[in-house]
Amino acid sequence: MATQPQFDPPDIASDKKQNITLSLRVETLKKARVLAAQRGVSVSGLLSQQIEELVAVDEAYEQARNRELARLRSSFGFDNIEHMTRDEMHDRGNFR
8 A cells, every 4th residue: 555645734833945937027126126236135035024024914814803803892792692593593483
């Protein structure tokens, strides 16, 4: 019997990096080089910082959204409601 290959999930705590290929308009790349030089980083470093910030902001938003949804559910008493199936919701047999 053949063994299944093991999938190792990414180690979130590590600083492992992977290269990517990116295509930009020539004018955009020229401006990015100037901006990176002004900030004392490479274009790759500049893009890395921006993507890391974008991901962090998105994760923070998602966490805040989930917290607020949980707060709303609990404040309206919806946290302990049993969920009905679609068929149960549309069953009109009880109203005949």
